[in-house]
Amino acid sequence: MGILKNLFGPKEAKIVEVLPFGARFEVPRGQTMLEAALANKVPFPHNCTVGTCGSCKCRLKAGRVSALTDFGYTLSQQEIAAGFILACQAVPKDGLTQVEVEASGADVPAPEKFEARLVAREELTHDILKVRLELDRPIHFVAGQYANLKVPNIGRARNYSFADAPTRDGRQQINFFIRKVPNGAFTEDLFKGALDETPIDVDGPHGNFHLHAGNGPMICIAGGSGLAPLMSVLEDARKNRVKRPCAFLFGARTLRDLYGLEQIKQLEQGWADRFTFLPVLSHEPADSEWKGARGLVTQFITDVMPGIDWSQAEGYMCGPPGMIDAGIASMTEAGMTIDRIFYDKFTDESHISKMP
């Protein structure tokens, strides 16, 4: 017995410390770092919990972890090289592991549950709907965050980013841009108007995508319904007279997929510094009337603001994972450091299937 114990050694407690809040907790055998953090009431950013959304991304400062699924499915090579891991897929190997999460914007309101009803909807494109909900009371959020929407007793909840800038007293009416999911009962019903009188449960705000303090140029890229959080962030920055050069690239497949152009024009007119808007179409027929940029939106990143100091620039991206990975590669190649790149990946897992 004594020999066996010596051979295998006493079980060493696996302690994780989360910076910058300095919270420490033990990760019991069979739990991930994220599970243990949440069990210990540590406000660790997270969303899908299955390694696909990137919300639990944190930087390993000390110790080693093993990965339940390859971090490379979700994190870019640049992020992995810089020491980032996914807490929901990480199991600590050493006695003490230190990770650092991105401090969220100041005064992030705690999530609450609201009752809502749909008061307006407008088709922005053939597959994106602008939906306005009226809540039972005002909601406070930070520009760039999202809420969790669920029709009671029907299907799963879904995550959608706020498309408006927050207001000081909170917003009782909020808009979301919702993409129709093929064969998705919830979005099919929404488009048909079948949910117009139906109560909707709203849980939020959530998420840590937000504008970071700084003076450097901002390169913002939206793809598809990823326009919503960027409109929220940029509209909020415009209202607060943020004085930073901004390039805003919007990637869509064809002309009929472009939307929000009037709102972007107003943003441009009210912006306190240089503002460049570039819509880019990837699948527009060659013989169409479109005279603008064609190709992948990420191919235009380095051209859109010539002469900037890339080491001072920040990247903000919301859209599909492929667009974000290409954006990270292009921005880091141009000289932007990985810790100045912020994104919200719109995967089916992160924005649709988190729920029960």
Ligand code: FES
């Ligand atoms: S919560 Fe870990 S990747 Fe989504």
